[in-house]
Amino acid sequence: MRLLMMLMLVSASAWSAEPAVTQKSATIVSAPSQSKLLEAGQVSGQLLQLVLGLLLVIGLIFLLAWVVRRIQQNIPVSGSQQAISLLASQTLGPRDRLLLVQVGKEQILLGLTPGTIVPLHVLQEPIEVSKPEGHLGSAFAQRLAKALKTSAKDEPE
Structure with missing residues (x-):
């Protein structure tokens, strides 16, 4: 037990x-x-x-x-002193544009796509394209050009 x-x-x-x-x-x-x-x-x-x-x-x-x-x-690209200048550009889509180009005294309307550039119309009478007033880019471009001109004048040759 x-x-x-x-x-x-x-x-x-x-x-x-x-x-x-x-x-x-x-x-x-x-x-x-x-x-x-x-x-x-x-x-x-x-x-x-x-x-x-x-x-x-x-x-x-x-x-x-x-x-x-x-x-x-x-x-803005107008105002250049070259023989060929771009006067205006209009966007049609994400990759398509209309361009107004001046060559000498002739103005040509071009269609621009990713693969091609097509002349659409040669204008008989040139169109006067004015710069938009109050455009920030053009004001900056004018100030920059003015500053560059004054700095170029200050430098001795």
């Missing part, structure tokens, strides 16, 4: 000790899995930040390209 009591006591202590070991081992096992989850969360957050930054930079490049294209279309 004593032997039976001792076996029961030993087995009861073994059963009670086993969950504590299991809890410790579960804690040990769960700690690396939590750190792996935290690392995976950090990596995915960094990846998301990288992708968003890349999209922002690409969007900025497209925005600047659009702004440069708009500015180039609005820059």
Whole structure:
């Protein structure tokens, strides 16, 4: 009987000790899995930040390209002292334009597409093209030309 009591006591202590070991081992096992989850969360957050930054930079490049294209279309080109001058430009589509070109005393209307330049009409009477008033680009161009002329006069020859 004593032997039976001792076996029961030993087995009861073994059963009670086993969950504590299991809890410790579960804690040990769960700690690396939590750190792996935290690392995976950090990596995915960094990846998301990288992708968003890349999209922002690409969007900025497209925005600047659009702004440069708009500015180039609005820059006045008349007033040049060359034999061939561009008097006016009218955008028809994303890549198509009409151009009014003066060659000597003749004015020619040209159609400009990405692959071709087609003369559409030779004008019998020249058209007077006036500069738009209050145009920021032309005011800047006038100030720049004036500054360049004064700096050229100041330099000794």
